[in-house]
Amino acid sequence: MNGSFSRLFASEWRKVRTTKMVWVLMGIAVIFSCMNVVALALVASGTIPGSPGALSGNLLLNPDYITTLLAQVGAAATFVLILGIIAMSGEYRHMTITSTYLSTPRRGRVLVAKMGLFAIFGAVTAVIVTAIVVVVAAVVLSPFEHAPITASAIGSVLLGAVIGFALDAIVGVSLGALIKSQIAAVILALVWILLIEALISLLLPAVSKWLPGGALNSAMDVAVRADPTGGITAADRLPAWGGALVLLGYAVVFAAIASRTTLRRDIT
């Protein structure tokens, strides 16, 4: 049947598998998270003169700080978002959208299938990044005296990352459908995350939890712990399920607007 989801999933998965882009971005995401873990561990260990650890004693003895280290998994989220953006907007960039719509003229289904596949892909990425981060954390912590890496800390970070990355990938795909220009979509996402939302969270923390990045942090339930300086408090977060719903809402809204606008446009 034209546009059956099993066929679409198979086709989309082949698209992912047969180009390097996804694996390169995944690799960068892993490296980025691990670099954060190493940096935070060294800074807290007290071995670097002038660092927080040297000034106030070995922070690694605090179990919360260990959770913060593990929560650096969340740093990979931005790359998962970009992955989703590139997966959809890349179809327009390389004009593979022509052959995609020729084999599946029901365009909405293509978008839904891509969102579904990348949700799974985001979740798998979360598992991989978490596993590697745990190993790297164990290795980098080994020379120092530190609080134990507990299964419950790993579990909560993993659960948060699986939900957060899955939703972030969906947001990325829907954003890529809405803004067909790959470069514009990626730049907009980065400027939003690094500049606009960072500013809003500083100036209007009560608002920021309703924004995509704030909702993602709530969904991953790591905002407080991921920010060891304590700038954000629990009051500035939504409950994890609320954050997940808000994020899903963004994806649905983007996808709905896209399906009424960009998705209907002529492919020329």
Place this chain on the structure above:
Amino acid sequence: MPGVTLQVESLTKVFGHRRPVTAVDDLSFTVQPGRVTGFLGPNGSGKTTTLRCLLGLVSPTSGSALIGDSRYHELPDPTRAVGAALEASGFHPGRTARNHLRVVAAAAGLPDSRVDDVLETVGLTDAARRRVVEYSLGMRQRLALAAALLGQPDVLILDEPANGLDPEGIAWLRFFLRDQAASGCTVLVSSHVLSEVQQTVDDVVIISRGKLVHAGALSEIEATGRLVSLVRAPEAARLADVLRAAGDAHVTVDIGDDGALTVNGMTAEQVGHLAFVHNCELHELASQTQDLERLFLELTGGDA
């Protein structure tokens, strides 16, 4: 297998809102199964837009473009119904040809064995595992054609398929399209050069500036093109008057510097008969085939 007729009816496509451009203007024609139809017109005449309307990629402003009786997106299994090769740029450069086809095959629910079959058909088996970025224009054309053939469709819609092909490739394509039509396929091939498809097509649909100029069998056009006669006669001037008087408004008679007459719009038989009736001695009478390409340019109002 009943053939599939393509039906374009009163198709109009206007692009843009602020400065609207009419790409296709009230265009109607049909494409019959079992024949190769050439879709001809100069660059920018609306051929690609029409094909993309047929394929559901562009939505008509008004009118319809149907595959059989359905719009493209209503087809239960589009890849098996229609094979389309549009411009040769729709490939991810980092993907191999084989993987590109496997992506399409998966979406269409076709077995991967079809991928190797069509690669073989278009002669890309040896290059199948190379990335498309390394492909020449001709190889991309072959890959686009391979994708069109994946579902063994009853309808082939090919946009300028001969572009970038070497002479050997063009000869192969000609044979291949004839073969497809012979097996009952509906084949629509666009081109901006009549001579390119002249030996391939049965029917022609000629458009210019989005409007239909001529639709019918190629033989009709060739017949129009052959209505040129060369005459030598001792009484050239008198014969010219006779012919002008006998012919209708479309007939023109020119006397060359050497005294030979070029008669446009009359067959040699008509000229010979008139000469006989009017007791006019003839020294030479011949039919000359007018250059089809020139006729095509006249029809489409091209300035090439």
